[in-house]
Amino acid sequence: MFFHFLRSLLFTVVFNQLFVNIVLTKLALFPGIKKGKQIKMNVQNLVNKKKKAFIGMTAPPGYVPGLGRGATGFTTRSDIGPARDASDISDERHKNFNKGKSGDRQEEEEEDLNESNFDEFTGYGGSLFGGGPYDKEDEEADIVYESIDKRMDERRKIKREERLKEEIKRYRMEKPKIQQQFEDIKRELGTMSPDDWSAIPDVANMTRTKKNKNTRAERFTPVPDSMIERIASQQGHSTYASSGIQTALPGTATSLGMKTPAPGELDLLQIGVAKNSMLGVKLDQASDSVTGQTVVDPKGYLTDLNSITPRNLGDVGDIKKARLLLQSVTNTNPKHAPGWIAAARLEEVTGKLQQARNIIVKACEVCPNNEDVWIEAARLQPSEMAKSIIAKAVRNLPQSVKIWDKAVQLEDDTMAKRRVLRKALENIPNSVKLWKDAVELEEPGDARILLGRAVECCPTSVELWCALAKLETYENARKVLNKARQKIPTDRKIWINAARLEEANNNKEMVHKIIERALTSLKANMVEINRELWLKEAEECDHAESPITCQAIVRTVIAIGVETEDRKHTWMEDADSFTANKAYVAARAVFAYTLTVFPTKKSIWQRAAFFEKNHGTIEQYESLLQRAVTYCPKAEVLWLMRAKSKWLAGNVPEARSILNDAFGANPNSEEIWIAAITLESKNNEHERARKLLQKARETAGTARVWMKSARLEWCLSNLAGALQTIQYGLGKFPEFPKFYLMKGQIELQQGYKEKARNTYDLGIKRCPECIPLWVSLATLETLDDNITKARSILEKARVRNPKNDELWVNAIRLEVKAGNDNVAQALLARALQTCPKSGILWSECIFMAPRPARKTKSVDGLKNCDNDAHIVLAVARLFWLERKMKKAKEWFIKAVKLNPDLGDTWATYYKFTAAHGTEDELKVLVEKCVQADPHHGEYWCKTCKCIDNWRIDGNTELMLKLCAKSLPELR
Known part of the structure; x- marks a missing residue:
């Protein structure tokens, strides 16, 4: 029974050598067991095959025999420690063995053994038995413990590593690395354009290293290329080095026969000449005197490669491979002409011109019937030799047009060319190209005779028939075109040339008939009428100054193949296309035909009027408007355009008469009343304007009419009358915000700030969506220094208006004005979060940033709102500030194209052109601005609505100049 217990005990502690040593030691103490040594050996063999060296050694320190089975030994208080039972196992086994490993160390200070330093679980704070000897058994026990710990650690290693990876992954998701945060931005770098790369700002020096004030680093500024070129041109293209160059004594001569200049007079141009001379000397010395082939290092000069002179090292192998390949082609298929030509051109490229000539001469012998080979041979030979080669080619291929054309090109004299062409026409009388070349070299009289023969030989050439018709008289030209139409009944160009012929001879009635007959004849000959091709012919006639033919073509073919419901849309697209191609006669014809189909369409009349205003004359514009108001009498805008045209032309009575007619057609029209009032007030007819306003208030009685009445009194300095009119208007229209704005401004002009404040307060209560009211009230408080x-x-x-960028901009400017830059930056950040697509905010952001960061801000702004004119204008101003005038001009042009109605853009562009442009550029700019007629913009609206500028209201040129003066300076 005892042996079974022993066997199970030993297998339990198979990996713990310390326990094995303890058990074996206890077995030696049992008095009833015989053959103890043999039993111990068996146990040792069962535990481990390796023989353990513990037999015969002393027991471990602190060992108490029989303690495990209840036996007690002699112990003291120091062995068991305080608060322990006598039966507890002593802690001598757990003493600090690491301390005993180093015998040379000094004993540590005596540790605190007080009861307050004792813990029930860990014992004392220090080791009680750390000073004992560390023998071999202790070392073996440590090794066993470490092996067991290692084995147990390996059992859970995979799970632990997986758990650690998951924790790391989760941590990286919560707090990613800097590299992971910028991965998407790094991918976007591949899509950046060169302009985006050039727009990246330079990194500022953010280091804060302290520099020694006594030792200053020497700085150098690079000299611009323009200065170097100017100095070189003044000093004979010589650049001198003043120091740092060791030269020979002044006046001494070099081995190349050049005089060495004195220090400070070293000519770099002479150095280059000397370098080339030295290179030539070295090459001459390295060359062979018999063959002339150099033997220089191939990596140095590429000269010892079978006499090849390739352009770079990478061409050498390719040329050899190409030569072998082309040689194989010419050997396997000698009749293949492209192979011979390619081989000759390869030798020509490599510098072996004579070998190329030999190859192509052989090709002419092998392929005598190929015209390309003969032409290539003539190209490679000198002029005289080329003529003989072409002569042989003509004998072999007398029907080749290319060879005859090459023969003509080789001749220098006009008479010789004529002789060659006539010989060519004898052999090839049906070649249109040869006939055309021959006609171009003849005089008009001889050319007509030659064309007469040409159309006989080439009756299907439309170009020859048309050319002959141009050279003939009117009657003969009609006969020629009739013959051409009989020979070629399926070509439209003959009919179009016949129509142009009639137009040129003032027979305009026949033009339209000829075009109609052309369509009938072509349809009879089964020719499809292609609308696009005919409209292209109309555009060509317009450019060729044949307007009658152009109009006839447009009227005849414009409706072909167009669905009924798509007519208006398609014809307007045709008009826009002709206008874009500067075919104004064709576009006018499209509008004329469209208006005959849709005579009551106001939009078509309006587009036609704008076309005539931009590309026609005043007479055409007014005539069109006169017909427009006849067909569309209820279209107020057409009446107003006609009246304004007469007014701008200085014909005020006619304009007044037109407005009277407009009143008859539209008796209660607000627009016509206001136009009549504006006409009278601008012409200093104030009493007439007041009567019209009184009548308008009685008839129309709209809020705008009341506002115009008050504004007229304000402009005439009748402030009391203006306030009275506004008060009446407020009684009728209490929610019209412009009344409150005008009343507040008039009261401020009178000096009544408190009344103005009350007016604005009442205005924002009744019209909380009116942004100018809020801004005006805040501005009034700012004037009184009530920043809070x-x-x-x-x-x-x-x-009240959470996503209005104008309010954010005014709030930011208020903080900047108060000196709260940090608060302004915080407001700007909030504003961009609320309105990320606002060009006004991004423009403010650019110029609030420090100068090194402005480029970055501009790039961010363009990404967020690329098509906003405000941000484009800000970029243009930034380039202007950086003195990059060419780029600034490009961005100004882009800004005015994006939003022509933004007056601030035109004013800034005018100011830029006035400072850095020419008078012609300034004149063109003013004309474009007048044509665009802008009405919006912060500074533009301030200038237009200023009461002092009311007399020039409507004069875009003067407004442009005044607004440009009011713009703030660049900062």
Whole structure:
């Protein structure tokens, strides 16, 4: 029974050598067991095949025999420690063995053994038995413990590593690395254009290293190329080095026969000449005197490669392979002409011109019936030799047009060319190209005779028939075109040339008939009428100054193949296409035909009027408007355009008469009343304007009419009358915001700030969506230095209108004006989060940023709102500030194209052109601005609505100049 217990015990502690040593030691103490040594050996063999060296050694320190089965030994208080039972196992086994490993160390300080330093689980804070000897058995026990720990650690290693990876992954998702955060941005770098790369700002020096004030680093500024070129041109293209170059004594001669200049007079141009001379000397020395082939290192000069002179090292192998390949082609298929030509051109490229000539001469012998080989041979030979080669080619291929054309090109004299062409026409009388070349060299009289023969030999050539008709008289030309139409009944160009012939001879009635007959004849000959091709012919006639033919073609073919419901849309597209190609006669014909089909369409009349205004004359514009108001009498805009045209032309009575007619057709029209009032007020007919306003208030009685009445009194300095009119208007229209704005401004002009404040307060209560009212009230508080109140007003306005960028801009400017730059930056960040597509905010952001960061801000702004004119204008101003005038001009042009109605863009562009442009550029700019007629913009609206500028309201050129003066300076 005892042996079974022993066997199970030993297998339990198979990996713990320390326990094995303890058990074996206890077995030696049992008095009833015989043959103890043999039993111990068996146990040792069962545990481990390796023989353990513990037999015969002393027991471990602190070992108490029989303690495990209840036996007690002699112990003291120091063995068991305080608060322990006598039966507890002593802690001598757990002493600090690491301390005993180093015998040379000094004993550590005596540790605190007080009860307050004792812990029930870990014992004392220090080791009680760390000073004992560390013998071999202790080392073996440590090795066993470490092996067991290692084995147990390997059992859970995979799960632990997986758990660790999951934790790391989760941590990286919560807090990614810097590299992971910028992965998407790094991928976007591949799509950046060169302009985007050039727009990246330079990195500022952010280091804060302290520099020694006593030792300053020497700085050098590179000299511009323009200065170097100017100095070189002044000093005979010589650049001198003043120091740092060791030269020979002044006046001494070099081995190349050049005089060495004195220090400070070293000519770099002479150095280059000397370098080339030295290179030539070295090459001459390295060359062979018999064959002339150099033997220089191939990596140095590429000369010892079978006499090849390739352009670079990479061509050498390719040339050899190409030569072998082409040689194989010519050997396997000697009749293949492209192979011979390619082989000759290869030798020509490599510099072996004579070998190329030999190859092509052989090709002429092998392929005598190929015209390309003969032409290539003539090209490679000198002029005289080329003529003989072409002569042989003509004998072999007398029907080749290319060879005859090459023969003509080799001749220098006009008479010789004529002789060659006539010989060519004898052999090839049906070649249109040879006939055309021959006709171009003849005089008009001889050319007509030659063309007469040409159309006989080439009756299907439309170009020859048309050319002959141009040289003949009117009657003969008609006969020629009739013959051409009989020979070629399926070509439209003959009919079009016949129509142009009639137009040129003032027979305009026949033009339209000829075009109609052309369509009938072509349809009878089964020819498809292609609308696009005919309209292209009309455009060509327009450019060739044949307007009658152009109009006839448009009227005849414009409706072919167009669905009924698509007519208006398609014809307007045709008109736009002709206008874009500067075919104005064709576009006018399209509008004329469309208006005959849709005579009551106001939109078509309006588009036609704008076309005539931009590309026609005043007479055509007014005539079109006169017909427009006849067909569309209810179209107010057409009446107003006609009246304004007469007014701008200086014919005020006629304009007044037109407006009277407009009143008859539209008796209660607000637009016509206001136009009549504006006409009278601008012409200093104030009493007439007041009567019209009174009548308009009685008839129309709209809020705008009341506002115009008050504004007229304000402009005439009748402030009391203006306030009275506004008060009446407020009684009728209490929610019209412009009344409150005008009343507040008039009261400020009178000096009544408190009244103006009350007016604005009442206005924002009744019209909380009117942004100018909030801004005006905040501006009034700012004038009184009530920054806090102004700030609260703008905050309240943003609550009522949360996504209005104008309010954000005014709030930011308020903080900047108050000196709160940090608050302004915070407001700007919030504003961009609320309105990320606002060009006004991004423009403000660019110029609030420090100068090194402005490029970055501009790039961000363009990404967020690329098609906004405000951000494009800000970029243009940034380039202007950086003195990059060419780029600034490009961006100004882009800005005015994006939004022509933005007056601030035109004013800034005008200011830029006035400072850095020419008078012609300034004149063109003013004309484009007048044509665009802008009405919006912060500074533009301030200039237009200023009460002092009311007399020039409507004069775009003067407004442009005044607005340009009011713009702030660049900062």
